[in-house]
Amino acid sequence: MRISPYLLVSLVILLFCGLALLTLTKSPSVEANRAAGETFLANNAKQEGVKTTASGLQYQILTEGAGEHPVATDKVTVHYQGSTLAGAIFDSSYNRGHPLTFSLANVIPGWTEGLQLMRTGAKYRLFIPSELAYGSQGAGADIEPDATLIFDVELIRIH
Numbered sequence: 001m002r003i004s005p006y007l008l009v010s011l012v013i014l015l016f017c018g019l020a021l022l023t024l025t026k027s028p029s030v031e032a033n034r035a036a037g038e039t040f041l042a043n044n045a046k047q048e049g050v051k052t053t054a055s056g057l058q059y060q061i062l063t064e065g066a067g068e069h070p071v072a073t074d075k076v077t078v079h080y081q082g083s084t085l086a087g088a089i090f091d092s093s094y095n096r097g098h099p100l101t102f103s104l105a106n107v108i109p110g111w112t113e114g115l116q117l118m119r120t121g122a123k124y125r126l127f128i129p130s131e132l133a134y135g136s137q138g139a140g141a142d143i144e145p146d147a148t149l150i151f152d153v154e155l156i157r158i159h
Contacts, residue, residue, distance in 0.1 A: 006030065007036060007149045023103070024089075028076065029145070030136065030144075030145045030146050031146075033130070033144050033145060033146040033147050033148075034130065034146040036085055036148070037085065037130055037146065037147065037148030038150055039128060040085050040127075041056070041127060041129060041148060042065070043059060044058055044127055045058060047060075049061065052125070053113065055067055055109075055113060055132060056129045056131070056132065057113050057114055057126065057127070057128060057129070057132055058111050058126070059114055059117060059124050059125065059127065060124065060125040060127075061122065061123075061124055062123040062124060062125055062141055062152070063121070063122055063123040063127050063154075064122055065118060065119030065120050065122030065123075065155060066119060066120070066121055066150070067119045067120025067121050067158070068119060068120055068156075068158055069116060069117070069118065070104060070115055070116055070117055070118070070155070070158045071103055071104075072104050072105060072112055072116060073103070073117060073136075074103070074104055074158050074159065075101060075103045075104075075158075075159040076101070076102065076103075076104060076151075076155060076156075076157065076158055076159065077099050077100070077101040077156045077157040077159070078093070078099055078100055078115070078153050078154060078155055078156055079093045079094055079099045079100075079153075079154040079156060080092070080093050080094075080100065080151055080153045080154070081094055081095075081151065081152045081153060082121035082150070082151045083149070083150050083151075084142075084143070084144075084147060084149065084150075085147070085148055085149075085150070088142070090140075090142035091096060091142075094123065099154075099156055101157075101159070104116070105138030108128070108132065108133050108134065109132045110126060110128030110129070110132035110133055110149070110151075111126070111128075111151070111153075113132070114126040114128070114151075114153065115153065115155060118153070119155070120155055120156070120157065120158055121155065121156075122154070122155050123152065123153070123154045123155075124152075124153050124155075125150065125152050125153075126150070126151045126152075126153060127148065127149075127150055128148065128149045128150070129148055130145075130146040130147055130148055130149075133147065133148070133149045134147070134149075
């Protein structure tokens with residue numbers, strides 16, 4: 001079976017138009033997420049106990065620890081819960097019943113930075129702007145593109 005060059009060109013044009021339409025329909029959500037995050041962080045920065053770093057990461061100390069601070073190359077064990085600005089929990093080591101161990105070099109930049117501020121035994125709430133989280137890509141079905149995220153993190157151990 002031979003395909004006409006005109007048919008082939010038409011199919012390619014339709015494909016590109018479809019992709020452009022998908023991009024256009026996704027943009028309002030992305031812009032809304034970005035705007036919601038910026039508004040939230042601007043208001044949150046005024047809350048008592050909330051500190052903002054030079055990168056834009058915000059954190060609140062829930063419990064101060066007494067141990068050492070990890071560095072970016074350390075492996076750590078933490079308990080955590082992650083949620084969206086709307087309060088939807090998308091991940092929780094508490095719900096799984098066991099903490100998570102990982103290298104700080106292998107997580108989102110907001111975690112790498114935030115956990116280095118903590119001492120062993122500390123519990124912090126991290127308010128992570130999208131550019132320090134999953135950015136314009138998002139992550140799976142639960143974390144939309146350009147979403148600002150909130151994590152409650154307890155630093156249990158530095159390895």
